[in-house]
Amino acid sequence: MIGTRERSLEKLTAATDFDLLVIGGGITGAGIALDAASRGARVALVEANDFASGTSSKSSKLVHGGLRYLEHYEFGLVREAAQERDLLRVLAPHLVEPIPFVLPVSDKWMRAKFGVGLWAYDALASFKNLQTHRYLETEETEAAVPVLPRNKVKGGFLFYDCKNDDVRLVMEVLIQAVRHGAVVANYCKVVNLDPGADGCTATVSDAVSGTTFDVRATRVIAAAGVWSDEIEHLANAGAPERTRPSKGIHLSFRRSKLPLADHAAFIPDVERQRMLFVIPWLDAVIVGTTDTAYPGSIDHPCVEDEDRRYVLDSINSVFDLGLTPADIAGAWAGLRPLVMGEAGSTADLSRRHTIYDIAPSVVGITGGKLTTYRRMAKDVVDHVAGAIGVGTKCRTGWIRLGTVDLDSLFAAVQRRARRLGMARDATENLIRCYGDRALGVIDVAEREGLEGPLVEGAQPTAAEAVYCARSEMAVHLNDLLSRRTRLALTDPAAGIGSRSRAAELMGHTLGWSEQELHAQVDAHRAEVERERGACLGAEMDPSEESSVRAL
Numbered sequence: 191m192i193g194t195r196e197r198s199l200e201k202l203t204a205a206t207d208f209d210l211l212v213i214g215g216g217i218t219g220a221g222i223a224l225d226a227a228s229r230g231a232r233v234a235l236v237e238a239n240d241f242a243s244g245t246s247s248k249s250s251k252l253v254h255g256g257l258r259y260l261e262h263y264e265f266g267l268v269r270e271a272a273q274e275r276d277l278l279r280v281l282a283p284h285l286v287e288p289i290p291f292v293l294p295v296s297d298k299w300m301r302a303k304f305g306v307g308l309w310a311y312d313a314l315a316s317f318k319n320l321q322t323h324r325y326l327e328t329e330e331t332e333a334a335v336p337v338l339p340r341n342k343v344k345g346g347f348l349f350y351d352c353k354n355d356d357v358r359l360v361m362e363v364l365i366q367a368v369r370h371g372a373v374v375a376n377y378c379k380v381v382n383l384d385p386g387a388d389g390c391t392a393t394v395s396d397a398v399s400g401t402t403f404d405v406r407a408t409r410v411i412a413a414a415g416v417w418s419d420e421i422e423h424l425a426n427a428g429a430p431e432r433t434r435p436s437k438g439i440h441l442s443f444r445r446s447k448l449p450l451a452d453h454a455a456f457i458p459d460v461e462r463q464r465m466l467f468v469i470p471w472l473d474a475v476i477v478g479t480t481d482t483a484y485p486g487s488i489d490h491p492c493v494e495d496e497d498r499r500y501v502l503d504s505i506n507s508v509f510d511l512g513l514t515p516a517d518i519a520g521a522w523a524g525l526r527p528l529v530m531g532e533a534g535s536t537a538d539l540s541r542r543h544t545i546y547d548i549a550p551s552v553v554g555i556t557g558g559k560l561t562t563y564r565r566m567a568k569d570v571v572d573h574v575a576g577a578i579g580v581g582t583k584c585r586t587g588w589i590r591l592g593t594v595d596l597d598s599l600f601a602a603v604q605r606r607a608r609r610l611g612m613a614r615d616a617t618e619n620l621i622r623c624y625g626d627r628a629l630g631v632i633d634v635a636e637r638e639g640l641e642g643p644l645v646e647g648a649q650p651t652a653a654e655a656v657y658c659a660r661s662e663m664a665v666h667l668n669d670l671l672s673r674r675t676r677l678a679l680t681d682p683a684a685g686i687g688s689r690s691r692a693a694e695l696m697g698h699t700l701g702w703s704e705q706e707l708h709a710q711v712d713a714h715r716a717e718v719e720r721e722r723g724a725c726l727g728a729e730m731d732p733s734e735e736s737s738v739r740a741l
């Protein structure tokens with residue numbers, strides 16, 4: 191468990207100095223906090239909004255080598271990412287799940303090109319990919335991806351990568367950081383930095399109480415993704431800009447609309463200039479992503495008309511499903527924190543990370559990928575190890591994230607869940623989300639009679655609303671519906687309204703007044719509408735909210 195926010199704030203505001211303050215609670219910051227805390231450093235981490243609310247909740251949900259990066263000859267990156275993928279399968283087996291991909295081909299040229307690429311992909315993983323790739327004949331390809339129209343493909347390649355739930359990965363890493371002594375808090379924004387040679391004082395604004403306080407640390411690491419330049423300017427107003435945000439969007443569909451069973455597909459877009467992923471994920475299928483330079487507000491990326499049209503046209507050009515905007519179940523937009531480079535298009539910019547000194551006691555890190563967060567953390571903690579008095583031996587390659595023995599966990603959870611009459615998919619979802627802590631959620635379900643679904647027909651259970659508010663620092667309704675559970679991404683109604691008891695259960699746990707409860711529902715709705723942008727579904731009907739009430 192990550193602990194309560196109140197307890198974290200008490201520790202942050204106590205007069206003691208920390209060895210390291212990490213700014214940013216996405217995957218990069220979480221990884222740094224765990225790495226440094228497990229080497230023995232006294233670590234604090236503050237996140238301006240909710241944990242993983244930045245890019246780390248908006249990814250394609252892959253833990254992968256990155257087949258696409260071979261086009262740019264990024265052999266080192268692919269090799270490193272493939273090694274990290276394989277390690278993460280061991281460290282977080284409940285969360286990082288192998289998935290077979292089919293790459294359909296329609297002519298000999300494509301077969302030759304992809305065959306060479308996939309051979310290199312296997313070679314860079316030292317032929318330790320889950321299975322080496324193989325060619326599928328036409329019938330096998332059609333059987334693996336039944337929505338492919340007959341006679342359109344000539345065959346395909348089968349290869350393996352992994353998928354995960356990006357927010358849940360961040361939460362597991364943060365929980366381990368806390369177990370190793372780190373103090374973490376969300377809704378705490380760094381608004382000023384006062385760096386000196388022997389340490390730095392950060393002024394932090396608490397968005398929940400409206401107060402500010404100072405945190406002093408020997409070193410500060412800014413792991414703020416696309417906000418990195420903003421942080422750098424707090425310490426050094428004249429610093430040049432380093433990050434170049436690139437926007438990527440995803441659409442999700444109900445499985446009945448885009449029926450993929452177990453296999454994911456890699457499909458060419460309408461212009462055949464890049465490939466799109468079509469991935470069965472939770473109870474939906476997600477399609478993405480785009481890669482476009484983003485000049486807008488970094489706080490509020492959204493899915494625009496053009497993005498939606500591009501992705502829908504791409505799916506419809508490959509699958510004969512005639513999908514329309516009304517079929518979209520969810521949509522989200524994220525910004526890649528790419529490092530400025532010479533390349534003209536953002537798609538050509540490297541996915542490597544970069545570490546830079548901002549001031550004598552402040553270091554920045556940006557770029558990289560979710561998959562390689564552990565290596566990024568190791569590199570930057572090595573960079574400050576001498577200053578904060580820890581060794582250069584990284585320990586995170588051995589620290590389990592969530593569970594050790596999946597089979598025993600499954601048996602234990604299944605036994606208790608069956609007694610409570612919980613559906614099998616809800617039980618599996620609990621294990622996927624919480625690892626060993628699934629038993630803690632079942633305790634809540636049993637004690638408080640909350641074993642039913644949070645929203646009719648969806649996997650998350652009602653008990654999760656209470657558990658996440660109590661034990662995972664979910665402060666707002668949106669934290670629960672968009673991140674701790676992913677209803678806002680896969681449910682056309684985004685978990686809003688009379689179909690959802692989420693607001694009532696959270697409100698009861700956190701002591702919301704009736705007025706606060708309605709404000710939370712409105713804020714969640716506004717956030718989903720803003721992000722879905724051009725993809726608002728008909729099911730997000732305001733009348734649904736009328737029956738929400740305080741308990």
Ligand SMILES: Cc1cc2nc3c(=O)[nH]c(=O)nc-3n(C[C@H](O)[C@H](O)[C@H](O)COP(=O)(O)OP(=O)(O)OC[C@H]3O[C@@H](n4cnc5c(N)ncnc54)[C@H](O)[C@@H]3O)c2cc1C
Pocket residue numbers: 213214215216217218219236237238239240241242243244245246247248249250251252253254378379380381413414415416417421436437438439479480524525526527556557558559560561562
């Ligand atoms: C569309 C898309 C698809 C992707 N798909 C994949 C994929 O499938 N696999 C993969 O490996 N990678 C993928 N990536 C890349 C990956 O998601 C990112 O590299 C990674 O999530 C970046 O994490 P981060 O922690 O550096 O940044 P973020 O997650 O953005 O975290 C930075 C945090 O800093 C906080 N912050 C900002 N300012 C302050 C402040 N003043 N005080 C305190 N906190 C602050 C922000 O609120 C934010 O939460 C994808 C990226 C995109 C955009």
